[in-house]
Amino acid sequence: MLRFATWKLASVLALVAAAVLVILPSFMPAQAVDALAARLPSFIPLRQIVLGLDLQGGAYLLMEVDTASVTKSQVEALRDDVRQKLRDGKIAISGGIAVEQRGVMVRIADPAERAKALDLLQSLSQPIGGPLAAGNGRTLDVKQTDDGVRLTLTDAAIADKVRHAVGQSIEVLNRRINAMGTKETVIQQQGPNRVLIEAPGSQDTTALKNMIGQTAKLEFRLVSDPGDPPNEVETLPMQKGGGSIQVQRRVMVDGEDLVDAQQSFDQQTGEPDVTFRFNLRGGQKFGQVTSENVGRPFAIVLDGKVISAPVIRSPITGGTGQITGNFTLDEASSLAILLRAGALPAKLTVIEERTVGPGLGQDSIDAGKRAAYVGATLVVIYMIATYGVFGVFADLALAVHILLIFASMALLGATLTLPGIAGIVFTIGMAVDSNVLIYERIREEAHLGRSVISALDAGFRRAFATIIDSNVTMFVAALILYLFGSGAVRGFAVSLGLGILTSVITAVTMTRMMIALWYHRSRPKTLPI
Known part of the structure; x- marks a missing residue:
């Protein structure tokens, strides 16, 4: 039936208006978006489309679990x-x-x-x-x-332990890098023992590698006594100043029980240090060890190096303590971030590193724009030349289709990559393909002698099953690409999947609505196709 209730028409218009509002921040400067977000309620989505590494440049690191x-x-x-x-x-x-x-x-x-x-x-x-x-x-x-x-x-x-180490490493790296203020970083598993890190917008990989490269395994051990068995003692280097110190192999308390670590300043010397706090279990263990070993040096070990070895002057039962070691302000701040994020379960080694310049990313954006403009222009011309006014309706639905894709990506926080742009260009042809199926079916019905309204209704109704079948198979293919692919393949799959969903809405609902309004306004005796 070519009848639409007023509320349905209003819903479609509201959807288009909402999509315009969602996509609008992507065309505004980041500072303006932040200022606007501070004034609006938190439930109003105000997000920009995230550009991938290949579009805005950045750092690429491939790391392997040791x-x-x-x-x-x-x-x-x-x-x-x-x-x-x-x-x-x-x-x-x-x-x-x-x-x-x-x-x-x-x-x-x-x-x-x-x-x-x-x-x-x-x-x-x-x-x-x-x-x-x-x-x-x-x-x-x-x-x-x-x-x-x-x-x-x-x-x-x-x-099995390597597999778990990769999963834990991804979680820890997410916490560390987010604490550094780096946004939209992609951290994912690649193969059985590798982790891929893509940081869009970052051209300096030194700080990123320094943050990632440290395991941040914190241990508290007693300094060895002369009478300790040799197999229970090991020699560890000092982190600063050179030299080494013999400590017991047994770990008295480890960093797993830490719940917080903050950069602070020593009250006596004024030098930067790190204040830490244990959970209940860690606080009890720390209190017991310090109570039983008053007067003995207690080594603070980070990644196999002794930061300091202060003497236990009195029992520390409050579950808190300080780490001092002649830190600079940046060193103390970085150490606090590492301890808060937790220790990596294993060492990560950089096996591949590269950077993508913002100029190359801009070239990719320009090339993607040109491809989209050329593709869309050819489709628009073809549809108008072939189907006349119905082609205009299909082109309008196509514009809304592209709008909904970008709005969906902004809402979902999906990253737009160069393969993603290719997927969008691909869906431009797919979107009008549904209109072609409908229009050709309408032509067939008209050639069989049906009236205008009957041919229109039959064309939409009988082409619907074919449209659903073709789009479902394509969506399954996109889903498989997303589940089993990585990186560029996933970017293509996301844009393709969103394009399939929105094309069904625009080709069936919006085109039908525009044709219905056109028919009730002009009451044509023959079809213009």
């Missing part, structure tokens, strides 16, 4: 777990616990104690992924040897 550091962390954790298990089982260790490349070796001379330790340590081997995922293998290979028990991390366990 599998060796992941394995080392797991081995160190395994050593502590083994020590605690044997201590709870009251099993004497004759030769100590030796750390190997992928596991630990416990030397026990007594065969009876060795068999008891084997049964006890078997419990450390757990199904990968938890009890419900027992088919994925186990975390440890526990075997008895002639002089003890050897625990080795399995290949599946290491691969």
Whole structure:
């Protein structure tokens, strides 16, 4: 039926007006948008379209998770777990616990104690992924040897830890980079052990790499005593001033229990420092350690380097403390950001780095504009030449279609890339394709002798199923590209998917509305196509 209720017409006009208002900030300077946003209520969306790395320039970093550091962390954790298990089982260790490349070796001379330790340590081997995922293998290979028990991390366990390390790294990097004030940075996984970082608008990668390159693993360890066993002590370098210091391998408190860290100033010297605060569990552990070790030096270790080793003068039971180390203001601020964001689970190594200049990005924008203008112009001319006034309606619907795409991208915060522009240009042809299906169906109905209104109604009704089928298949293809693609492929998929959705609305609803208004106004005896 070619009848539209007044509220439907008003809804369509309101949708177009809303799209214009949403897209308007993208044509305004950023300062003007910020000033306007401060005056308007927070629920009013005031966003600009985000330009990708290839359109506004920026930094590109491809980083790889260091599998060796992941394995080392797991081995160190395994050593502590083994020590605690044997201590709870009251099993004497004759030769100590030796750390190997992928596991630990416990030397026990007594065969009876060795068999008891084997049964006890078997419990450390757990199904990968938890009890419900027992088919994925186990975390440890526990075997008895002639002089003890050897625990080795399995290949599946290491691969699982690397996978989790990549996911944790992405979360931590998001918190770190956002704290730096960098906006619209793309951080995503690429392959099994790599992380891709794209920072549009950033041309200086030094600060970005410095922020990313630090693991920020904070540990509190006691400085070793002369009587400590050699295998329980390690020598660590000092972060400043050179030299080294011997500390216990055992970590008394680590940074996982930190809930806040802020740059501040020492009340006595006035130098910049970092004030930190633990959660309840960390505060209790910190208080217990400082209470039991008054008078001993307590080393503060960051990424394997000792920042400082102050002497514990009195128990620190409030769950807060200070990190001093002759910091500059920038160093203290950066350290506070790192500690707030949390430690990276493993070291990240830059394996590819490049920058895209803003000039090249502007060239891409200009080329994309030219392609869009040429494509749209050819489509407009063809539709008017072929379908007359109906072609004008299709062209108006096409303009609204493009408007809705950009408004949707602004609302969703989607990044517009050069492949995204290609996707939009592609949807220009797709959008009028639906109109072509409708108009050709109307022609067929008119040639069969139907009246004008009957041919119009039948054309829209019978072409609708074909339009839906073709667009659904294209949308599924765009969805697959988005789910399994990355980078440029995803940018193309986003614009293509949004274009498909909006083309259905404009080709079916808006074109039908304009033709209905035209028919009720002019009451033609014949069709102008």
